[in-house]
Amino acid sequence: MPVSNFEIAGSSAGIIILYLLFGRRSSKTSNLPLPPGPTCWPVVGCLFSVPKGEASWKWFARLGKEKKSDLVYIRVLGQETVVLNTHQAAKDLLEGRSNIYSDRPHMTMASELIGWEGFLGMCKYGERARGMRRLLHTTMNPRAIQDWWPQQEQEAHKLLRKLLHSPENLNMHIRHTAGATATKLTYGYNIKDRSDEYIIRAERALSAFAYASTPGRFLVDFFPFLKYLPWAPFKRAAAVWRAQVVDF
Template sequence: MAELSGWAEAILFVPYGPRLRSYRKLLYQTLNPRATLEFQDLQIQEVKKLMKRLLVHPGEFLDHAKLYAGAVSIRIAYGHTARDFNDEFIQGAEEFMSAVSEAILPGRWLVETIPSMRYIPSWFPGATFKRKAEKWAKMTAKHRQGPFDYVLKHMIEGTAEPSFTSKLLEPADGSQVSESEKEMIKIVASHLYGAGADTTASIIQSFFLAMTLYPDVQFKAQAELDSYLTTKRTLTIADREHLPYTHGVVMESLRWHPVTNIIARRTKEDEVVGEYIIPSGTYVIGNLWAMLHNAEIYRDPCVFKPERYLGDEPSPDPAIYGFGFGRRVCPGSHIGLQSLWLVISNILANFEISKLRTSDGEEITPGEEYTSGILSRPLPFKNIIKPRTMAARSMVDEVEI
């Protein structure tokens, strides 16, 4: 289905080889640790908008997290500012991700088992898969080309905001970009939303759940923040090294309920592991949940404990596993971690998150329940989110959405 839908060269489906290495080179050029800092200002702008939305409509915090993550991904990819879910760039990206999610469902399409079915005409009875694929191919072409043309237009007009696409189309060394390179830039840029939006949103949503369930953790982080901050301001990535417990909250948000519980890899050649021979072409499943909940490495693994990363013998950084591993490790881990730090630290500094109460004053504890799809996120739950102080309210209220 991937090939029929025009995704054969998509970064998600292309096999390891020269093309994937070229894709990853493009990503590293713009998303390496140093380059990532160039996107901090836009991330902070979106964090401020997120906090304003929390102030105005606190009950919609799960949606606010998703809009923040989507808006950041779109701005990084194309320099376009998305203000709500009706934004055409976000709509196009969501449509694309929905199609991919449907296409890769195991056992969903008979053509995956009988490849010769791909030659059946789309009008033929039972060729629903062919009609779907044709629709998705047209949608994919539009999803790639429209935002790319947007960047080109603004570059010509001299109004383009720095982005993944604009930086690669206009290299700092002044070199010319070939047509084949432009095509690769277009393809990779179109995947930044899917790679960053859903994963970042899910982790932020888990953070909201953790702070609702673990008020003592929230209190400790806020005590650290209050001791460190001498004036009310927006925290930046430069503050991270001075706030170890708060950084631990970010790390634990990655580990506690991983966004992806398993990942698949395929062997390129025969592998010998102990007494076993794993033939070339075998799919090997990595169980990220088990790795991040190994009690020998993370004591009390089901408990949200930021202090596990402190002291003389800290637990391993969960990002080692949380962003995948091997040749297909997520190349956007630096920008993702920066985004999470900016969101979580600033929300903790400015907002109090607590459980709802009944009319009798009894706390309502939300369940620790998650979806079971390819990406795992908390099922909808309710809490109370309010500014910690009048100073925090005033600072957040000044933001224009």
């Protein structure tokens, strides 16, 4: 008798659950206490606590205040994440202990399917990442950055004029100034205004990245084999966002 789709789905779900219960557990090597976080349930972890409509950074910041901790911990479908909520915590760990915290987590959706894996922020730590950092250092070290002061000062003057004209749009003006400064220094291109096509492209691509890289957003980040399913809805979204990265 042929096997039904329901039986196939049930068997697949059973294999996934067994893997989460026993496969991940056997890989743990430490029983040290973890930072505080939301309630975690068996198998799914904090899946139902991850915000759907709220920006993830706001949720993490509020969670840190509720737990009175600079670090918070979440576990979603076996994948563990520690979030650093303060500048001091990030400096102590990422600078003070950079030799053991230099790698990046692999996100199948954001890195592979959307195409951010070629950018330094998502590049796995290794020779390629070190080479990119060396290249950046040649133009962004303390001495070289002095050559950029005139351009930075020019954009700062523009920002002040915008704030005098419409101070209620502070966040928008800051984002525009940051984008205009980076575009000027990198490509020599002068951003016209907020409706400039390059600003729109950049904000669209970065907004999609922020959504796709939120822990627990896509199952393919926990089960990479799902990327081979041609009919999966997330692949259609990834194709649209990948085109935005290419434009960016």
